[in-house]
Amino acid sequence: MATLQTRATARIMMSPAVILLFLWMIVPLVMTLYFSFLRYNLLMPGTEEYIGFLNYQYFLTDPAFFTALANTLILVGGTLLITVIGGILLALVLDQPFFGQGIVRLLVIAPFFVMPTVSALVWKNMLMHPVNGLFAWIARLFGFQPIDWFAQMPLFSIILIVAWQWLPFATLILLTALQSLDGEQKEAAEMDGAGAISRFIYLVLPHLSRAITVVILIQTIFLLSVFAEILVTTNGGPGIQTTNITYLIYMQALLQFDVGGASAGGIVAVVLANIVAFFLIRLIGKNLER
Protein backbone atom coordinates (compact mmCIF):
# COMPACT_ATOMS: atom_id res chain seq x y z
CA MET A 1 0.00 0.00 0.00
CA ALA A 2 2.64 2.38 -1.00
CA THR A 3 1.20 4.61 -3.63
CA LEU A 4 -1.93 6.72 -3.59
CA GLN A 5 -3.38 4.58 -6.29
CA THR A 6 -2.94 1.28 -4.46
CA ARG A 7 -4.35 2.86 -1.33
CA ALA A 8 -7.44 4.04 -3.20
CA THR A 9 -7.83 0.63 -4.80
CA ALA A 10 -7.54 -1.03 -1.45
CA ARG A 11 -10.29 1.16 -0.05
CA ILE A 12 -12.59 0.41 -2.94
CA MET A 13 -11.92 -3.31 -2.67
CA MET A 14 -12.57 -3.31 1.04
CA SER A 15 -15.67 -1.17 0.97
CA PRO A 16 -18.30 -3.86 0.20
CA ALA A 17 -17.32 -5.89 3.24
CA VAL A 18 -17.08 -2.84 5.46
CA ILE A 19 -20.40 -1.43 4.27
CA LEU A 20 -22.14 -4.77 4.70
CA LEU A 21 -20.79 -5.20 8.22
CA PHE A 22 -21.73 -1.64 9.09
CA LEU A 23 -25.31 -2.08 7.87
CA TRP A 24 -25.53 -5.43 9.59
CA MET A 25 -24.74 -3.66 12.84
CA ILE A 26 -26.48 -0.32 12.41
CA VAL A 27 -29.90 -1.37 11.07
CA PRO A 28 -30.90 -3.57 14.03
CA LEU A 29 -29.44 -1.06 16.44
CA VAL A 30 -31.36 1.86 14.97
CA MET A 31 -34.56 -0.19 14.80
CA THR A 32 -34.18 -1.20 18.41
CA LEU A 33 -33.60 2.39 19.37
CA TYR A 34 -36.68 3.39 17.42
CA PHE A 35 -38.88 0.72 18.99
CA SER A 36 -37.64 1.63 22.44
CA PHE A 37 -39.35 5.02 22.17
CA LEU A 38 -42.68 3.56 21.05
CA ARG A 39 -45.53 2.02 22.91
CA TYR A 40 -45.40 -1.21 20.96
CA ASN A 41 -47.20 -4.18 22.45
CA LEU A 42 -48.13 -7.10 20.24
CA LEU A 43 -51.30 -7.67 22.25
CA MET A 44 -52.54 -4.23 21.26
CA PRO A 45 -51.75 -3.87 17.57
CA GLY A 46 -52.31 -0.51 15.94
CA THR A 47 -51.73 1.52 19.08
CA GLU A 48 -48.09 2.28 18.41
CA GLU A 49 -47.18 5.79 19.34
CA TYR A 50 -44.23 7.80 20.55
CA ILE A 51 -43.99 7.77 24.34
CA GLY A 52 -40.57 9.26 24.97
CA PHE A 53 -38.51 7.65 27.71
CA LEU A 54 -41.44 5.92 29.36
CA ASN A 55 -40.20 2.45 28.33
CA TYR A 56 -36.81 3.16 29.87
CA GLN A 57 -38.43 4.49 33.01
CA TYR A 58 -40.49 1.33 33.42
CA PHE A 59 -37.56 -0.97 32.67
CA LEU A 60 -35.09 0.75 34.95
CA THR A 61 -37.48 1.13 37.87
CA ASP A 62 -38.65 -2.46 37.62
CA PRO A 63 -37.37 -4.17 40.80
CA ALA A 64 -36.64 -7.20 38.63
CA PHE A 65 -34.10 -5.12 36.73
CA PHE A 66 -31.75 -4.77 39.70
CA THR A 67 -32.08 -8.41 40.60
CA ALA A 68 -31.34 -9.29 36.97
CA LEU A 69 -28.36 -6.93 36.93
CA ALA A 70 -26.96 -8.49 40.10
CA ASN A 71 -27.61 -11.97 38.74
CA THR A 72 -25.82 -11.11 35.51
CA LEU A 73 -22.75 -9.84 37.34
CA ILE A 74 -22.71 -12.80 39.74
CA LEU A 75 -23.08 -15.19 36.82
CA VAL A 76 -20.23 -13.57 34.88
CA GLY A 77 -18.00 -13.17 37.93
CA GLY A 78 -18.62 -16.64 39.31
CA THR A 79 -18.05 -18.32 35.99
CA LEU A 80 -14.87 -16.33 35.39
CA LEU A 81 -13.58 -17.26 38.83
CA ILE A 82 -14.19 -20.96 38.31
CA THR A 83 -12.93 -21.11 34.73
CA VAL A 84 -9.77 -19.05 35.29
CA ILE A 85 -8.68 -20.86 38.45
CA GLY A 86 -9.81 -24.25 37.17
CA GLY A 87 -8.30 -23.51 33.78
CA ILE A 88 -4.91 -22.70 35.27
CA LEU A 89 -4.94 -25.88 37.37
CA LEU A 90 -6.05 -28.05 34.47
CA ALA A 91 -3.50 -26.46 32.15
CA LEU A 92 -0.75 -27.15 34.69
CA VAL A 93 -1.83 -30.79 34.88
CA LEU A 94 -2.13 -31.19 31.11
CA ASP A 95 1.28 -29.62 30.61
CA GLN A 96 2.90 -32.54 32.44
CA PRO A 97 3.92 -35.50 30.33
CA PHE A 98 1.79 -38.54 31.20
CA PHE A 99 0.41 -41.61 29.51
CA GLY A 100 -2.65 -40.93 27.34
CA GLN A 101 -2.03 -37.21 27.25
CA GLY A 102 -3.55 -36.78 23.79
CA ILE A 103 -6.81 -38.52 24.70
CA VAL A 104 -7.13 -36.64 27.97
CA ARG A 105 -6.57 -33.32 26.23
CA LEU A 106 -9.26 -34.19 23.72
CA LEU A 107 -11.68 -35.12 26.51
CA VAL A 108 -10.99 -31.89 28.35
CA ILE A 109 -11.75 -29.87 25.27
CA ALA A 110 -14.91 -31.84 24.42
CA PRO A 111 -17.46 -29.81 26.47
CA PHE A 112 -16.75 -26.81 24.30
CA PHE A 113 -18.26 -28.63 21.35
CA VAL A 114 -21.52 -29.43 23.11
CA MET A 115 -24.37 -27.04 22.38
CA PRO A 116 -25.45 -24.95 25.38
CA THR A 117 -29.01 -26.27 25.26
CA VAL A 118 -27.83 -29.86 25.14
CA SER A 119 -25.34 -29.49 27.94
CA ALA A 120 -27.92 -27.71 30.07
CA LEU A 121 -30.38 -30.57 29.47
CA VAL A 122 -27.75 -33.15 30.33
CA TRP A 123 -26.89 -31.35 33.55
CA LYS A 124 -30.51 -30.82 34.45
CA ASN A 125 -31.79 -34.32 33.83
CA MET A 126 -28.80 -36.59 34.25
CA LEU A 127 -26.57 -34.92 36.80
CA MET A 128 -28.48 -32.46 38.97
CA HIS A 129 -31.91 -34.07 38.98
CA PRO A 130 -32.89 -34.58 42.64
CA VAL A 131 -34.35 -38.05 41.96
CA ASN A 132 -32.64 -39.52 38.91
CA GLY A 133 -29.47 -37.43 38.85
CA LEU A 134 -25.97 -38.73 39.33
CA PHE A 135 -25.25 -36.27 42.11
CA ALA A 136 -28.38 -37.37 43.98
CA TRP A 137 -27.30 -41.00 43.58
CA ILE A 138 -23.85 -40.22 44.95
CA ALA A 139 -25.39 -38.31 47.86
CA ARG A 140 -27.68 -41.23 48.69
CA LEU A 141 -24.74 -43.62 48.39
CA PHE A 142 -23.14 -41.84 51.31
CA GLY A 143 -26.45 -41.51 53.13
CA PHE A 144 -26.98 -37.79 52.56
CA GLN A 145 -30.15 -35.98 51.59
CA PRO A 146 -29.84 -35.29 47.81
CA ILE A 147 -29.67 -31.63 46.91
CA ASP A 148 -32.41 -30.21 44.73
CA TRP A 149 -29.96 -28.06 42.81
CA PHE A 150 -32.30 -25.82 40.87
CA ALA A 151 -34.55 -25.18 43.86
CA GLN A 152 -31.96 -24.74 46.58
CA MET A 153 -29.13 -23.00 44.77
CA PRO A 154 -30.41 -22.14 41.31
CA LEU A 155 -27.94 -19.43 40.35
CA PHE A 156 -24.97 -21.49 41.52
CA SER A 157 -26.26 -24.42 39.46
CA ILE A 158 -26.39 -22.22 36.37
CA ILE A 159 -22.89 -20.95 37.11
CA LEU A 160 -21.68 -24.56 37.36
CA ILE A 161 -23.18 -25.48 34.00
CA VAL A 162 -21.82 -22.41 32.24
CA ALA A 163 -18.43 -22.83 33.89
CA TRP A 164 -18.30 -26.44 32.73
CA GLN A 165 -18.84 -25.24 29.19
CA TRP A 166 -16.22 -22.52 29.31
CA LEU A 167 -13.58 -24.35 31.28
CA PRO A 168 -12.15 -26.01 28.13
CA PHE A 169 -11.77 -22.66 26.44
CA ALA A 170 -9.84 -21.22 29.38
CA THR A 171 -7.78 -24.40 29.70
CA LEU A 172 -6.89 -24.40 26.03
CA ILE A 173 -5.76 -20.78 25.95
CA LEU A 174 -3.84 -21.10 29.20
CA LEU A 175 -2.27 -24.39 28.16
CA THR A 176 -0.86 -22.90 24.97
CA ALA A 177 0.43 -19.95 26.98
CA LEU A 178 2.01 -22.33 29.45
CA GLN A 179 3.71 -24.26 26.69
CA SER A 180 5.29 -21.10 25.38
CA LEU A 181 7.09 -20.59 28.70
CA ASP A 182 10.79 -20.90 28.07
CA GLY A 183 12.18 -24.08 29.60
CA GLU A 184 15.50 -22.43 30.37
CA GLN A 185 13.68 -19.84 32.48
CA LYS A 186 12.22 -22.59 34.59
CA GLU A 187 15.62 -24.20 34.94
CA ALA A 188 17.18 -20.86 35.80
CA ALA A 189 14.60 -20.35 38.53
CA GLU A 190 15.28 -23.86 39.75
CA MET A 191 18.99 -23.10 39.99
CA ASP A 192 18.18 -19.82 41.72
CA GLY A 193 16.57 -21.85 44.48
CA ALA A 194 12.90 -21.25 43.68
CA GLY A 195 10.65 -24.11 44.75
CA ALA A 196 7.61 -25.23 42.78
CA ILE A 197 5.30 -22.69 44.44
CA SER A 198 7.72 -19.79 44.06
CA ARG A 199 8.24 -20.74 40.43
CA PHE A 200 4.47 -20.65 39.93
CA ILE A 201 4.06 -17.27 41.60
CA TYR A 202 7.08 -15.49 40.17
CA LEU A 203 7.42 -17.12 36.80
CA VAL A 204 4.34 -18.96 35.59
CA LEU A 205 1.64 -16.57 36.77
CA PRO A 206 3.22 -13.42 35.31
CA HIS A 207 3.82 -15.32 32.11
CA LEU A 208 0.14 -16.30 32.01
CA SER A 209 -1.16 -12.82 32.79
CA ARG A 210 -1.78 -11.91 29.17
CA ALA A 211 -3.54 -15.15 28.44
CA ILE A 212 -5.66 -14.70 31.55
CA THR A 213 -6.75 -11.24 30.45
CA VAL A 214 -7.63 -12.57 27.03
CA VAL A 215 -9.70 -15.34 28.62
CA ILE A 216 -11.48 -12.84 30.86
CA LEU A 217 -12.22 -10.47 27.99
CA ILE A 218 -13.57 -13.05 25.58
CA GLN A 219 -15.55 -14.93 28.20
CA THR A 220 -17.12 -11.77 29.56
CA ILE A 221 -18.41 -10.86 26.12
CA PHE A 222 -20.17 -14.20 25.83
CA LEU A 223 -21.20 -14.60 29.46
CA LEU A 224 -23.06 -11.29 29.56
CA SER A 225 -25.57 -12.86 27.19
CA VAL A 226 -26.04 -16.34 28.67
CA PHE A 227 -29.53 -17.42 27.77
CA ALA A 228 -30.02 -21.01 26.63
CA GLU A 229 -28.85 -22.56 29.90
CA ILE A 230 -31.38 -20.49 31.85
CA LEU A 231 -34.24 -21.11 29.46
CA VAL A 232 -33.72 -24.86 29.46
CA THR A 233 -33.15 -25.37 33.17
CA THR A 234 -34.91 -22.82 35.41
CA ASN A 235 -36.80 -20.47 33.11
CA GLY A 236 -35.37 -17.65 35.18
CA GLY A 237 -36.87 -19.02 38.37
CA PRO A 238 -37.61 -19.83 41.04
CA GLY A 239 -39.20 -16.38 41.03
CA ILE A 240 -36.56 -14.31 39.34
CA GLN A 241 -33.58 -15.84 41.13
CA THR A 242 -31.83 -16.85 37.93
CA THR A 243 -33.08 -14.11 35.64
CA ASN A 244 -30.27 -12.17 34.06
CA ILE A 245 -30.64 -9.10 31.85
CA THR A 246 -30.83 -11.14 28.68
CA TYR A 247 -33.53 -13.34 30.10
CA LEU A 248 -35.42 -10.34 31.45
CA ILE A 249 -35.51 -8.81 27.98
CA TYR A 250 -36.67 -12.11 26.55
CA MET A 251 -39.54 -12.16 29.08
CA GLN A 252 -40.50 -8.60 28.14
CA ALA A 253 -40.54 -9.34 24.46
CA LEU A 254 -41.79 -12.85 24.07
CA LEU A 255 -43.76 -13.57 27.25
CA GLN A 256 -45.33 -10.14 27.72
CA PHE A 257 -45.21 -9.20 24.03
CA ASP A 258 -43.95 -5.75 25.02
CA VAL A 259 -41.64 -5.00 22.09
CA GLY A 260 -41.11 -1.40 23.16
CA GLY A 261 -40.09 -2.28 26.71
CA ALA A 262 -37.84 -5.10 25.50
CA SER A 263 -36.16 -2.75 23.05
CA ALA A 264 -35.51 -0.29 25.84
CA GLY A 265 -34.04 -3.17 27.86
CA GLY A 266 -31.90 -4.14 24.91
CA ILE A 267 -30.48 -0.65 24.68
CA VAL A 268 -29.81 -0.66 28.43
CA ALA A 269 -28.00 -3.98 28.01
CA VAL A 270 -25.90 -2.50 25.22
CA VAL A 271 -24.94 0.43 27.43
CA LEU A 272 -24.10 -1.90 30.31
CA ALA A 273 -21.98 -4.11 28.09
CA ASN A 274 -20.10 -1.05 26.91
CA ILE A 275 -19.42 0.05 30.47
CA VAL A 276 -18.04 -3.39 31.27
CA ALA A 277 -16.05 -3.38 28.04
CA PHE A 278 -14.62 0.05 28.87
CA PHE A 279 -13.19 -1.14 32.18
CA LEU A 280 -12.02 -4.44 30.72
CA ILE A 281 -10.20 -2.80 27.84
CA ARG A 282 -8.46 -0.45 30.22
CA LEU A 283 -7.41 -3.33 32.43
CA ILE A 284 -6.28 -5.39 29.47
CA GLY A 285 -4.63 -2.51 27.68
CA LYS A 286 -2.39 -2.15 30.71
CA ASN A 287 -1.66 -5.82 30.75
CA LEU A 288 -1.06 -6.20 27.03
CA GLU A 289 1.30 -3.26 26.76
CA ARG A 290 3.99 -5.01 28.73
Add this chain to the structure above:
Amino acid sequence: MGSITLEKVSKSFGTTSVIPEIDLEINDGEFVVFVGPSGCGKSTLLRMIAGLEDLSGGRIIIDGKDMSSEAPAKRGLSMVFQSYALYPHMTVYGNIAFPLKMDGQEKSAIDKKVKDAAHILNLTNYLDRRPGQLSGGQRQRVAIGRAIVRQPKAFLFDEPLSNLDAALRGNMRLEISDLHHQLKTTMIYVTHDQVEAMTMADKIVVLNAGRIEQVGSPMELYRSPKNVFVAGFIGSPRMNLIEGAEAAKHNATTLGVRPEHIRISATEGAWTGKVGVTEHLGSDTFIHTQVDGIGQVTVRTDGDFDTKHGQPIFLTPDPARLHRFGADGQVI
Protein backbone atom coordinates in the same frame (compact mmCIF):
# COMPACT_ATOMS: atom_id res chain seq x y z
CA MET B 1 36.26 -23.15 47.32
CA GLY B 2 35.04 -24.83 44.21
CA SER B 3 36.69 -28.02 43.19
CA ILE B 4 34.54 -30.40 41.18
CA THR B 5 35.31 -34.04 40.57
CA LEU B 6 33.49 -36.27 38.13
CA GLU B 7 33.83 -39.97 38.83
CA LYS B 8 32.77 -42.40 36.12
CA VAL B 9 29.90 -40.10 35.23
CA SER B 10 27.69 -41.51 32.50
CA LYS B 11 24.42 -40.61 30.86
CA SER B 12 22.10 -42.47 28.60
CA PHE B 13 18.66 -41.60 27.28
CA GLY B 14 16.82 -44.89 27.00
CA THR B 15 19.19 -47.25 25.25
CA THR B 16 21.30 -44.58 23.56
CA SER B 17 24.37 -43.75 25.55
CA VAL B 18 25.22 -40.07 25.28
CA ILE B 19 28.14 -40.01 27.68
CA PRO B 20 29.79 -43.43 28.17
CA GLU B 21 31.93 -42.74 31.25
CA ILE B 22 33.85 -39.65 32.20
CA ASP B 23 36.43 -38.95 34.87
CA LEU B 24 37.46 -35.35 35.30
CA GLU B 25 39.13 -33.23 37.93
CA ILE B 26 38.41 -29.49 38.07
CA ASN B 27 40.51 -27.55 40.53
CA ASP B 28 39.41 -24.58 42.57
CA GLY B 29 39.56 -21.30 40.66
CA GLU B 30 40.17 -22.89 37.30
CA PHE B 31 38.59 -21.72 34.07
CA VAL B 32 37.66 -24.93 32.33
CA VAL B 33 36.22 -24.98 28.85
CA PHE B 34 34.31 -27.95 27.46
CA VAL B 35 34.66 -27.81 23.72
CA GLY B 36 33.50 -30.12 20.99
CA PRO B 37 31.29 -30.31 17.93
CA SER B 38 27.54 -29.98 18.42
CA GLY B 39 25.96 -33.11 19.82
CA CYS B 40 29.12 -34.26 21.57
CA GLY B 41 27.43 -34.18 24.97
CA LYS B 42 29.18 -31.13 26.39
CA SER B 43 25.95 -29.32 27.28
CA THR B 44 24.52 -32.51 28.77
CA LEU B 45 27.62 -32.88 30.89
CA LEU B 46 27.29 -29.29 32.11
CA ARG B 47 23.60 -29.79 32.90
CA MET B 48 24.48 -32.92 34.84
CA ILE B 49 26.97 -30.95 36.92
CA ALA B 50 24.28 -28.29 37.44
CA GLY B 51 21.76 -30.90 38.53
CA LEU B 52 19.30 -30.20 35.73
CA GLU B 53 19.89 -33.65 34.30
CA ASP B 54 20.02 -36.90 36.28
CA LEU B 55 23.10 -39.08 36.24
CA SER B 56 22.79 -42.57 34.80
CA GLY B 57 25.87 -43.62 36.72
CA GLY B 58 28.88 -42.28 38.59
CA ARG B 59 29.29 -39.52 41.12
CA ILE B 60 29.72 -35.76 41.09
CA ILE B 61 31.73 -34.46 44.00
CA ILE B 62 31.71 -30.74 44.71
CA ASP B 63 34.10 -29.51 47.40
CA GLY B 64 34.56 -33.01 48.70
CA LYS B 65 30.83 -33.68 49.09
CA ASP B 66 28.90 -36.10 46.94
CA MET B 67 26.25 -33.97 45.22
CA SER B 68 25.13 -36.53 42.65
CA SER B 69 21.49 -36.52 43.67
CA GLU B 70 21.26 -33.11 45.31
CA ALA B 71 18.77 -30.52 43.98
CA PRO B 72 20.28 -27.89 41.64
CA ALA B 73 19.84 -25.05 44.12
CA LYS B 74 21.62 -26.98 46.87
CA ARG B 75 24.79 -27.51 44.87
CA GLY B 76 25.92 -23.93 45.22
CA LEU B 77 26.51 -23.48 41.53
CA SER B 78 25.03 -20.87 39.26
CA MET B 79 24.50 -21.03 35.58
CA VAL B 80 24.34 -18.63 32.67
CA PHE B 81 22.12 -19.99 29.94
CA GLN B 82 22.46 -19.71 26.21
CA SER B 83 19.18 -17.79 25.92
CA TYR B 84 20.10 -15.88 29.13
CA ALA B 85 16.76 -17.08 30.59
CA LEU B 86 16.05 -13.72 32.19
CA TYR B 87 12.65 -13.27 33.81
CA PRO B 88 10.93 -10.96 31.30
CA HIS B 89 8.39 -9.39 33.68
CA MET B 90 10.97 -8.40 36.29
CA THR B 91 13.29 -5.43 36.11
CA VAL B 92 17.04 -5.92 35.92
CA TYR B 93 17.09 -5.31 39.67
CA GLY B 94 14.39 -7.93 40.22
CA ASN B 95 16.25 -10.42 38.06
CA ILE B 96 19.53 -10.03 39.90
CA ALA B 97 17.79 -10.00 43.29
CA PHE B 98 15.69 -13.09 42.59
CA PRO B 99 18.12 -15.78 43.81
CA LEU B 100 18.76 -13.77 46.99
CA LYS B 101 15.06 -13.31 47.56
CA MET B 102 14.51 -17.05 47.13
CA ASP B 103 17.29 -17.57 49.63
CA GLY B 104 15.27 -15.52 52.13
CA GLN B 105 17.89 -12.85 52.66
CA GLU B 106 17.15 -9.47 54.18
CA LYS B 107 16.11 -6.58 51.95
CA SER B 108 19.04 -4.35 52.87
CA ALA B 109 21.55 -7.14 52.28
CA ILE B 110 19.94 -7.95 48.92
CA ASP B 111 20.04 -4.29 47.94
CA LYS B 112 23.73 -4.02 48.69
CA LYS B 113 24.66 -7.19 46.82
CA VAL B 114 22.58 -6.28 43.77
CA LYS B 115 24.14 -2.81 43.60
CA ASP B 116 27.62 -4.29 43.95
CA ALA B 117 27.00 -6.76 41.16
CA ALA B 118 25.50 -4.03 39.00
CA HIS B 119 28.57 -1.92 39.62
CA ILE B 120 30.96 -4.69 38.59
CA LEU B 121 28.99 -5.31 35.42
CA ASN B 122 28.27 -1.66 34.49
CA LEU B 123 24.53 -2.12 34.89
CA THR B 124 23.89 0.57 37.49
CA ASN B 125 21.98 2.80 35.06
CA TYR B 126 19.80 -0.03 33.82
CA LEU B 127 18.46 -1.44 37.08
CA ASP B 128 14.89 -0.20 36.40
CA ARG B 129 14.68 -1.54 32.88
CA ARG B 130 13.11 -4.77 31.82
CA PRO B 131 15.12 -7.37 29.88
CA GLY B 132 13.13 -6.56 26.73
CA GLN B 133 14.53 -3.04 26.73
CA LEU B 134 18.18 -4.15 26.84
CA SER B 135 20.65 -5.03 24.11
CA GLY B 136 22.08 -8.52 23.77
CA GLY B 137 25.29 -7.71 25.57
CA GLN B 138 23.45 -6.05 28.43
CA ARG B 139 21.14 -9.03 28.83
CA GLN B 140 24.18 -11.24 28.93
CA ARG B 141 25.59 -9.10 31.72
CA VAL B 142 22.32 -9.27 33.66
CA ALA B 143 22.43 -13.06 33.39
CA ILE B 144 25.98 -13.01 34.71
CA GLY B 145 24.91 -10.59 37.45
CA ARG B 146 22.17 -12.97 38.52
CA ALA B 147 24.81 -15.69 38.68
CA ILE B 148 27.41 -13.81 40.70
CA VAL B 149 25.19 -12.42 43.48
CA ARG B 150 24.79 -15.88 44.91
CA GLN B 151 28.55 -16.13 45.38
CA PRO B 152 28.53 -19.65 44.01
CA LYS B 153 31.28 -22.23 44.30
CA ALA B 154 31.44 -22.33 40.53
CA PHE B 155 29.88 -20.70 37.50
CA LEU B 156 28.53 -22.73 34.67
CA PHE B 157 28.27 -21.10 31.26
CA ASP B 158 26.28 -22.82 28.54
CA GLU B 159 27.38 -21.31 25.22
CA PRO B 160 26.71 -17.83 26.57
CA LEU B 161 28.07 -15.90 23.60
CA SER B 162 26.49 -17.77 20.72
CA ASN B 163 23.58 -15.31 20.45
CA LEU B 164 25.80 -12.26 20.12
CA ASP B 165 27.30 -10.75 17.01
CA ALA B 166 31.00 -11.18 16.32
CA ALA B 167 32.21 -7.83 17.67
CA LEU B 168 30.21 -8.12 20.88
CA ARG B 169 31.35 -11.70 21.31
CA GLY B 170 34.96 -10.53 21.34
CA ASN B 171 34.11 -7.93 23.98
CA MET B 172 32.18 -10.30 26.20
CA ARG B 173 35.00 -12.82 25.95
CA LEU B 174 37.32 -10.27 27.47
CA GLU B 175 34.76 -9.27 30.09
CA ILE B 176 34.22 -12.84 31.22
CA SER B 177 37.97 -13.46 31.39
CA ASP B 178 38.32 -10.23 33.38
CA LEU B 179 35.55 -11.32 35.70
CA HIS B 180 37.33 -14.59 36.29
CA HIS B 181 40.49 -12.76 37.33
CA GLN B 182 38.46 -10.52 39.65
CA LEU B 183 36.40 -13.22 41.31
CA LYS B 184 38.85 -16.12 41.11
CA THR B 185 35.90 -18.51 41.17
CA THR B 186 35.86 -21.80 39.33
CA MET B 187 34.20 -21.45 35.94
CA ILE B 188 33.05 -24.14 33.58
CA TYR B 189 32.33 -22.88 30.13
CA VAL B 190 30.75 -24.84 27.31
CA THR B 191 31.27 -23.81 23.71
CA HIS B 192 31.64 -25.24 20.25
CA ASP B 193 33.91 -22.39 19.26
CA GLN B 194 37.54 -23.37 19.60
CA VAL B 195 38.59 -19.70 19.52
CA GLU B 196 36.64 -19.07 22.72
CA ALA B 197 38.20 -22.17 24.22
CA MET B 198 41.75 -21.20 23.28
CA THR B 199 41.47 -17.59 24.42
CA MET B 200 39.70 -18.04 27.73
CA ALA B 201 40.59 -21.39 29.21
CA ASP B 202 43.09 -22.43 31.81
CA LYS B 203 42.19 -25.97 30.90
CA ILE B 204 40.41 -27.22 27.82
CA VAL B 205 38.44 -30.44 27.78
CA VAL B 206 37.92 -31.63 24.23
CA LEU B 207 34.85 -33.82 23.94
CA ASN B 208 33.80 -36.00 21.06
CA ALA B 209 30.77 -38.30 21.06
CA GLY B 210 30.57 -38.12 24.85
CA ARG B 211 34.20 -39.10 25.40
CA ILE B 212 37.03 -36.90 26.58
CA GLU B 213 39.60 -36.82 23.80
CA GLN B 214 42.17 -34.73 25.61
CA VAL B 215 42.51 -32.44 28.61
CA GLY B 216 45.16 -29.77 28.85
CA SER B 217 46.08 -26.13 28.67
CA PRO B 218 45.36 -24.37 25.36
CA MET B 219 48.99 -24.38 24.29
CA GLU B 220 49.44 -28.02 25.27
CA LEU B 221 46.57 -28.97 23.02
CA TYR B 222 47.91 -26.77 20.27
CA ARG B 223 51.47 -28.07 20.47
CA SER B 224 50.87 -31.72 21.11
CA PRO B 225 47.42 -32.94 20.22
CA LYS B 226 47.00 -36.55 21.30
CA ASN B 227 44.95 -37.62 18.32
CA VAL B 228 43.64 -36.64 14.93
CA PHE B 229 40.36 -35.30 16.32
CA VAL B 230 41.99 -32.83 18.70
CA ALA B 231 44.54 -31.91 16.05
CA GLY B 232 41.76 -31.06 13.61
CA PHE B 233 39.57 -29.32 16.16
CA ILE B 234 42.03 -26.98 17.88
CA GLY B 235 43.63 -24.27 15.83
CA SER B 236 42.32 -22.03 13.11
CA PRO B 237 42.58 -22.45 10.22
CA ARG B 238 42.40 -26.21 10.64
CA MET B 239 45.54 -28.35 10.67
CA ASN B 240 46.25 -29.97 7.32
CA LEU B 241 45.76 -33.70 7.72
CA ILE B 242 47.57 -35.58 4.99
CA GLU B 243 47.13 -39.27 4.30
CA GLY B 244 48.63 -41.67 1.78
CA ALA B 245 52.14 -41.84 0.37
CA GLU B 246 53.41 -38.60 1.89
CA ALA B 247 52.29 -39.73 5.35
CA ALA B 248 53.84 -43.16 4.81
CA LYS B 249 57.17 -41.47 4.08
CA HIS B 250 57.10 -40.26 7.68
CA ASN B 251 55.98 -43.69 8.98
CA ALA B 252 52.48 -42.49 9.82
CA THR B 253 48.92 -43.08 8.66
CA THR B 254 48.03 -39.43 8.99
CA LEU B 255 50.45 -36.57 8.86
CA GLY B 256 49.39 -33.29 10.45
CA VAL B 257 50.93 -29.95 9.75
CA ARG B 258 49.47 -26.61 10.78
CA PRO B 259 49.02 -23.92 8.10
CA GLU B 260 51.31 -21.57 10.03
CA HIS B 261 54.12 -24.16 10.04
CA ILE B 262 54.50 -24.32 6.29
CA ARG B 263 56.94 -22.09 4.51
CA ILE B 264 55.66 -20.86 1.16
CA SER B 265 57.88 -19.79 -1.70
CA ALA B 266 57.51 -18.99 -5.36
CA THR B 267 60.82 -20.56 -6.33
CA GLU B 268 61.76 -23.62 -4.26
CA GLY B 269 60.43 -26.10 -1.68
CA ALA B 270 59.68 -29.70 -0.78
CA TRP B 271 56.18 -29.82 -2.25
CA THR B 272 54.97 -28.31 -5.51
CA GLY B 273 51.44 -27.22 -6.18
CA LYS B 274 49.05 -24.60 -7.50
CA VAL B 275 47.43 -21.70 -5.71
CA GLY B 276 43.69 -21.97 -5.30
CA VAL B 277 41.62 -19.46 -3.34
CA THR B 278 43.48 -16.81 -1.36
CA GLU B 279 41.86 -15.18 1.68
CA HIS B 280 43.37 -11.84 2.70
CA LEU B 281 42.60 -10.97 6.31
CA GLY B 282 44.93 -8.00 6.35
CA SER B 283 47.23 -9.28 9.09
CA ASP B 284 47.38 -12.78 7.64
CA THR B 285 46.80 -14.41 4.34
CA PHE B 286 45.32 -17.89 4.05
CA ILE B 287 46.28 -19.58 0.82
CA HIS B 288 44.46 -22.75 -0.17
CA THR B 289 46.77 -24.68 -2.46
CA GLN B 290 46.45 -27.88 -4.41
CA VAL B 291 49.65 -29.85 -3.84
CA ASP B 292 50.64 -32.57 -6.33
CA GLY B 293 50.21 -36.03 -4.88
CA ILE B 294 48.85 -34.73 -1.58
CA GLY B 295 45.74 -32.67 -2.26
CA GLN B 296 44.40 -29.60 -0.57
CA VAL B 297 46.84 -27.86 1.77
CA THR B 298 46.11 -24.58 3.54
CA VAL B 299 48.99 -22.24 4.26
CA ARG B 300 49.02 -19.25 6.53
CA THR B 301 51.45 -16.50 5.74
CA ASP B 302 51.90 -12.82 6.41
CA GLY B 303 49.49 -10.24 5.09
CA ASP B 304 51.63 -8.89 2.30
CA PHE B 305 52.17 -12.12 0.45
CA ASP B 306 50.81 -11.77 -3.07
CA THR B 307 49.65 -14.66 -5.25
CA LYS B 308 47.47 -15.25 -8.24
CA HIS B 309 44.96 -18.00 -8.73
CA GLY B 310 46.55 -20.94 -10.53
CA GLN B 311 50.10 -19.77 -9.95
CA PRO B 312 52.62 -22.59 -9.29
CA ILE B 313 53.91 -22.58 -5.72
CA PHE B 314 56.41 -24.39 -3.50
CA LEU B 315 55.71 -25.45 0.09
CA THR B 316 58.07 -26.64 2.81
CA PRO B 317 56.64 -27.98 6.08
CA ASP B 318 58.61 -27.35 9.25
CA PRO B 319 60.00 -30.83 10.06
CA ALA B 320 60.12 -30.09 13.81
CA ARG B 321 56.40 -29.36 13.93
CA LEU B 322 54.99 -32.32 12.06
CA HIS B 323 52.38 -34.35 13.89
CA ARG B 324 52.36 -38.06 13.10
CA PHE B 325 49.30 -40.18 13.82
CA GLY B 326 48.98 -43.95 13.63
CA ALA B 327 46.20 -46.05 12.13
CA ASP B 328 44.14 -45.72 15.35
CA GLY B 329 44.26 -41.93 15.09
CA GLN B 330 46.54 -41.63 18.13
CA VAL B 331 49.77 -39.70 18.01
CA ILE B 332 52.97 -41.71 17.45
